Amino acid sequence: MxxxxxxxxxxxxxxxxxxxxxxxxxxxxxxxxxxxxxxxxxxxxxxxxxxxxxxxxxxxxIPERSDLRVLIVDDDKQVAGFLVEWLSGLDEPFIVSSAADGFEAGSKVYTFEPDIILLDLMMPKLDGFAVCQQIKADPDTRDIRVIAMTGYPSLENEQRILEAGAEICISKPLDTKFLLGLLKAEL
Missing domain, CATH: 1.10.1660.10 (Multidrug-efflux Transporter Regulator; Chain: A; Domain 2)
Known part of the structure; x- marks a missing residue:
């Protein structure tokens, strides 16, 4: 003893x-x-x-990790599917997963362990604002980069998500060249 x-x-x-x-x-x-x-x-x-x-x-x-884990959180199956296919098809070391809503994102944050989350703002039940606040409030997940995406861009939405802890809020349809630049900033 x-x-x-x-x-x-x-x-x-x-x-x-x-x-x-x-x-x-x-x-x-x-x-x-x-x-x-x-x-x-x-x-x-x-x-x-x-x-x-x-x-x-x-x-x-300590295993070296040269890949970048990206979690796409969007209730629009077409947007999520496009992003998964696009990122998986690049010559970059991305490992991609998706979640169809905020609740699924909450569990995938711990099982998939993303480096970056591409987070839609407007989702039913648990929206992107709440998801981002929860991620940033948890000491185990607060260092995950959050890039918010919205089809409803406004100064109010942008300010709310930045205050919740996202690093940037980009508009849909997405500028894939700009988005790739944001993602590669991690590599």
Missing amino acids: ANNQNKSYLSPREAAKLLMVSPITVRAWAQKGLLPSETTLGGHRRFLRESVEQFAKQSKA
């Missing part, structure tokens, strides 16, 4: 900061057995500082 009190434990967020990755990535490494972790009685993962530091030194243990 006294031995455990002398050990320095890190939360997933603290370990992620030390490793310069997202907490989602740290949890994924733990689930795959790449990064040793312990579970508290409350069910939370904790990492020994020594284990995290040793993991960081083993650069080969």
Whole structure:
């Protein structure tokens, strides 16, 4: 018991900061057995500082990711289908997935682990404003880039989504050359 009190434990967020990755990535490494972790009685993962530091030194243990994961969130199946097909067909290292509404986007943020979300503003039930606010309010997902898209451009909509945390709001029909430039800024 006294031995455990002398050990320095890190939360997933603290370990992620030390490793310069997202907490989602740290949890994924733990689930795959790449990064040793312990579970508290409350069910939370904790990492020994020594284990995290040793993991960081083993650069080969950290898989290099040259791909860019893009999640398209749009209830318009034609728009979403076009974007999936277009991005998948480019000679860029994009991995693409889509969600048909805000609720599906909420779960895909954790399972797909996107780097960027292309987010429609006007969707039934949970609109893009609410989705963006939730993503940016969660410490595990707030670093995901959000590019908002709308078929109803207005200064009010743009201001609302930027205040929610999106980096930009672009109008539909989309200027694919401009959009590709925004996406490539991540590469």
